[in-house]
Amino acid sequence: MDRIILLCLVSSWLSAVHAQKFLISPKWVPRGFKEREERGDGTAMDEIIKANEFHSTRIIDGSTSLREGDIAVSAGRRSKTCFARSCLWSKSVDGHVYIAYNLSPEYSEMEEKVIKKGMETIEKGTCVRFVPRTHQRDYIDIQPKSGCWSYLGARGGRQTVSLQAPDCLRTGVIAHEFMHALGFVHEQSRFDRDNYVTIMWPNIWRDRLRNFEKFKTDSMNLPYDYGSIMHFGMYAYSQDGEPTIIPKNSQNIKLGQALTLSHIDKMKINRLYKCGDKDDY
Numbered sequence: 001m002d003r004i005i006l007l008c009l010v011s012s013w014l015s016a017v018h019a020q021k022f023l024i025s026p027k028w029v030p031r032g033f034k035e036r037e038e039r040g041d042g043t044a045m046d047e048i049i050k051a052n053e054f055h056s057t058r059i060i061d062g063s064t065s066l067r068e069g070d071i072a073v074s075a076g077r078r079s080k081t082c083f084a085r086s087c088l089w090s091k092s093v094d095g096h097v098y099i100a101y102n103l104s105p106e107y108s109e110m111e112e113k114v115i116k117k118g119m120e121t122i123e124k125g126t127c128v129r130f131v132p133r134t135h136q137r138d139y140i141d142i143q144p145k146s147g148c149w150s151y152l153g154a155r156g157g158r159q160t161v162s163l164q165a166p167d168c169l170r171t172g173v174i175a176h177e178f179m180h181a182l183g184f185v186h187e188q189s190r191f192d193r194d195n196y197v198t199i200m201w202p203n204i205w206r207d208r209l210r211n212f213e214k215f216k217t218d219s220m221n222l223p224y225d226y227g228s229i230m231h232f233g234m235y236a237y238s239q240d241g242e243p244t245i246i247p248k249n250s251q252n253i254k255l256g257q258a259l260t261l262s263h264i265d266k267m268k269i270n271r272l273y274k275c276g277d278k279d280d281y
């Protein structure tokens, strides 16, 4: 009898230890998954997946979660309906879209420089300008929280963009997150994407299938952009090293972008904010 009680005690202690371990480390890794070897052709989204799935805790806070890998969604708030024109930043009379920002003092001087480079990547060839916040009501609050993520479009008031150091501090990743804040979803979420790419469902981590959903987006009469900084890479969420997205018709098209916006990305910003297609901003 004593032995049975002892066994019960030991097993409940073990499960308590197990549960605690889980609570401390909520990071999820698919069974049998091996981190893919570097191929040197990664996209901004590949870096984001690496940071969010392997180098950070997955839960942002009790009421906020990530969809599509890096778009923050608060429970009970408009989210999926926030496409294109429903959540724009306001435009100034001088034709620019000024986005006020606050930069966390936790970043080092070097890190601050990289973040500003990411801002310049967006500003070049577009009407968007990032300005340090003085009194503006709506602004982005750039913080080194866990992972790389942003809310979609302007939410009104303060909104966080998380850029964890050092994993998210690459110009392409920073520009990608700012594109979300400007109101853009991932390129392969476009409602017409099946005309351009094939999603290889069996190759995707089973728990991440939802990251490949389609949405009713406004393509603003721009062609499907394989080279968008908002496009997933060919091996995004691959569970066995096989491609998860294959371009239709041609195998030679590279998906996504590592460092900078594509020309169409810039046109997308200018069209969404009705800034015209001129290149001389």
Ligand SMILES: [Zn+2]
Binding pocket: 069, 070, 071, 176, 180, 186
């Ligand atoms: Zn993203």
